[in-house]
Amino acid sequence: MPDEVDPIGDKPLSGIKIVDLTRVLAGPYCTMILADHGARVIKVERPPGGDDSRHFGSYGHGRSAYFDSVNRNKESIALDLRSAPDREVFEELLADADVLTENFRPGVMRRLGYGWPELHARFPSLIHGSVSGFGGEGSPHRDRPAYDMVVQGMSGMMSVTGQPGGPPTRVGVSVGDLAAGLFLTVGITMSLLRRARTGVGNQVDIAMLDCQLALLEYSIGRHLTTGETPGPVGTYRPAVPPPFGSFRTADGYLVIAAGNDKLFAALCTALGRPDLAQDSRFVQGEARKDHEPALQREIEALLAQAGTGHWCAVLGAAGVPCGPINTVDRMLADPHVAARSMLVDVDGGGALPKVVGTPIKFSDVADLTRVTAAPDLDQDRARILAELAARTGGVREWS
Amino acid sequence: MPDEVDPIGDKPLSGIKIVDLTRVLAGPYCTMILADHGARVIKVERPPGGDDSRHFGSYGHGRSAYFDSVNRNKESIALDLRSAPDREVFEELLADADVLTENFRPGVMRRLGYGWPELHARFPSLIHGSVSGFGGEGSPHRDRPAYDMVVQGMSGMMSVTGQPGGPPTRVGVSVGDLAAGLFLTVGITMSLLRRARTGVGNQVDIAMLDCQLALLEYSIGRHLTTGETPGPVGTYRPAVPPPFGSFRTADGYLVIAAGNDKLFAALCTALGRPDLAQDSRFVQGEARKDHEPALQREIEALLAQAGTGHWCAVLGAAGVPCGPINTVDRMLADPHVAARSMLVDVDGGGALPKVVGTPIKFSDVADLTRVTAAPDLDQDRARILAELAARTGGVREWS
Incomplete structure (x- = not known):
């Protein structure tokens, strides 16, 4: 050396x-x-x-x-x-x-x-x-x-x-x-x-x-394994149970990544609806996959009561992975930058x-x-x- | 050394x-x-x-x-x-x-x-x-x-x-x-x-x-220069005159990147409509920007007569930059791979x-x-x- x-x-x-x-x-x-x-x-x-x-x-x-x-x-x-x-x-x-x-x-x-x-x-x-x-x-x-x-x-x-x-x-x-x-x-x-x-x-x-x-390694891997041809996936990750994606609020959108039962229960509590986590349609990851559109509607109905900033603070404090969907100007105003x-x-x-x-x-x-x-x-x-x-x-x- | x-x-x-x-x-x-x-x-x-x-x-x-x-x-x-x-x-x-x-x-x-x-x-x-x-x-x-x-x-x-x-x-x-x-x-x-x-x-x-x-360097640069907040751009590149984006064919989509007058004229000829390049709405890049939806409709009406493979061959032979919008399986079948x-x-x-x-x-x-x-x-x-x-x-x- x-x-x-x-x-x-x-x-x-x-x-x-x-x-x-x-x-x-x-x-x-x-x-x-x-x-x-x-x-x-x-x-x-x-x-x-x-x-x-x-x-x-x-x-x-x-x-x-x-x-x-x-x-x-x-x-x-x-x-x-x-x-x-x-x-x-x-x-x-x-x-x-x-x-x-x-x-x-x-x-x-x-x-x-x-x-x-x-x-x-x-x-x-x-x-x-x-x-x-x-x-x-x-x-x-x-x-x-x-x-x-x-x-x-x-x-x-x-x-x-x-x-x-x-x-x-x-x-x-x-x-x-x-x-x-x-x-x-x-x-x-x-x-x-x-x-x-x-x-x-x-x-x-x-x-x-x-x-x-x-x-594209994962899309290609999935195709080679299952024979499926992937199409546009929106904001939904096929490999992970919902809620895991983008949700509308009163003034914009936020991302929620609550891909397991524990995080989903924390989310429901933070949204003021702990009962949702016990709903038979949503009680387990596979069930939530089967009822994904209904789950999206339930969550967005609650999120409509306030704006993205409010919900990011509330869900973040509850330990639910989430974040605002920012436009470029809002990102640049974040102290992270x-x-x-x-x-x-x-x-x-x-x-x-x-x-x-x-x-x-x-x-x-x-x-x-x-x-x-x-x-x-x-x-x-x-x-x-x-x-x-x-x-x-x-x-x-x-x- | x-x-x-x-x-x-x-x-x-x-x-x-x-x-x-x-x-x-x-x-x-x-x-x-x-x-x-x-x-x-x-x-x-x-x-x-x-x-x-x-x-x-x-x-x-x-x-x-x-x-x-x-x-x-x-x-x-x-x-x-x-x-x-x-x-x-x-x-x-x-x-x-x-x-x-x-x-x-x-x-x-x-x-x-x-x-x-x-x-x-x-x-x-x-x-x-x-x-x-x-x-x-x-x-x-x-x-x-x-x-x-x-x-x-x-x-x-x-x-x-x-x-x-x-x-x-x-x-x-x-x-x-x-x-x-x-x-x-x-x-x-x-x-x-x-x-x-x-x-x-x-x-x-x-x-x-x-x-x-x-x-995001370019989106951020554009925002800092113009004050505009960029939104979803679809397949359209704001900096380049159309046709420059995705177009529907009889069986799918293709990309055409004919961002200047010469390439646009070559495209119109290859599509069998050389007169389009003389149309007052389309004769020049700025005009095509102003009439972009009409241009998209004209081109897609012509492309509807055949499939993506046909048009890629025809336009490619005419020197117009283009390519199919492939699904993953079609990409993997391409001899490039x-x-x-x-x-x-x-x-x-x-x-x-x-x-x-x-x-x-x-x-x-x-x-x-x-x-x-x-x-x-x-x-x-x-x-x-x-x-x-x-x-x-x-x-x-x-x-």
Whole structure:
């Protein structure tokens, strides 16, 4: 083991340099996580417009909230990878990079002359992280364009989301992109760990569709075991006896998770109807499954007497697992958010006064409480080129 | 850099030993990913019943599909951490472990005498990965029980999922648990990387609620920029002009992602109605936003003439991004699944003939195509104790 110990406050990825060709969401979400934890991320954008998502609404102060939220803590340089001088800059960047990330369609990197065999021969310690809809290798769909919604639809994710009997429903966040970004983050970090042993880089090939399948493990397991084809489950968990789901109150909804007889009895008492727990329709878990709609009606009739805040306090005090169904504004007002640094300040302005913090908290790293605003296109060009000139001993002028 | 290079086929986490106290889903999903990529995971279960999810339906061959799907490739030993002889075994396991994982409620580890200060003093290179509903530190909710549905509800995730105007809807997979498992995987792998530099372990503290906020970054960014409170978005992406969403066909649904004028024109031609692209209601993106319901009706009237498979072929050939909305069984029948090893064989039986593979594919590691079945409770006891005896020089008999 090494003798030197990092000073407290040094981040897990300090010293790691990432050259980032990714655009829009899946790739940038990955490099955002890496940057939040200490990696230097140099975003290489295509002139003249840069990352497409710079032009996606909503806007604040003339900038895209979409772009700004996932590109904080990054630098930007505009390079045209079809131009010889820009390719020279790009290759010089790769020469001391640890990781190259991209989310082009399969084949684009090869056509640019940066296929994995070429990259690996020239930069043997470089790790190449790639994300695409169907993966770089193997899939019969690999050349098809993919969007979040396409992989949410194909995978079965939309088929299990929604109200029972209703249409398939998209998850309200771009889980097709976000899950791919997370699995790419895991893969790159694992490759960095392996390279610490071997000195050799490798390629990580992530397909958005594969990542949706990885999230569907239980729906798939249930299908393979029972032969049933799961449909939209609403807020009801098939494996657990009710009441376990969403319930309407006088002013909104709350979640109650009282999945066993003891919690159900505590719930009935807290609602002022201890007799319900003795009702023959509800006295035992299997019976409650058989009379689930009646149980829902009984509970909602009682909940209609007051609002979500009241019931969360009353049921919580009785030890019944529950919680409000918040809209985003109400969640942000909860003291949890500040206590866990989940909304952080942005230095340098941009669309957003604050952005979501990181959910990965380390005991020996200070909480992330400030980030640097997402870069303007090409804003770090002069400094990056000066660094390259210094490294190459000034024998070459970069422009 | 080290001189030795791992042989091809060695996995990124080969040599890493994990002592795993986690139960049910968030923690086991994390250690499943770590085990899939080479870590040895010793699942320490509480006697007599072990992991609660061993008793969750659906069942196959008398075993839980829920348990079996996320516990493949793990070993099991039953230890009661309140009994002195079992604590001795547990501590001997920790003595050469790299990582300890748990998802108890905050305070349980401390009451067992394994709070982070004690663990770190005794096992300075050990990494402690913890996941709970609201985190080990800081949150006013930290002592409350949390379930997937509680954090989906509180975070706002359910408020943005569902049909427009309809009730808040749970995501059809346990994204509250799964996202927490993924962020814990990232955190542990980052800590292993840091420890390779420093030799010192740390604690990773993951809150399920924080992870939902991290997935909601765009909904939160939109709210902070515009002041709007996002509601259920259905299958419609507010930032992109239609047609971009889900459409009914003669036998199901498909997704069409034709978010610009050129793709819309290609779609109209492929549907046999090139005139629609000239219709004043639809001729330009902003106009299509204003007439979105009329556009949906026009397109669905045409799609009603044939089934999803026909339209995917026709639109795909015309270069229009699209895909079927599959149920799980249809997804599993797609040749993509076999081509990418996303359904793998299980050695040793159990509830499931096959389980979902890993979406993380490395260029220099053979694809995961077989896994070992999830363990019976305590099945590896004798072998694990014999290893401890051998390591401690046989001075102590373990039982």
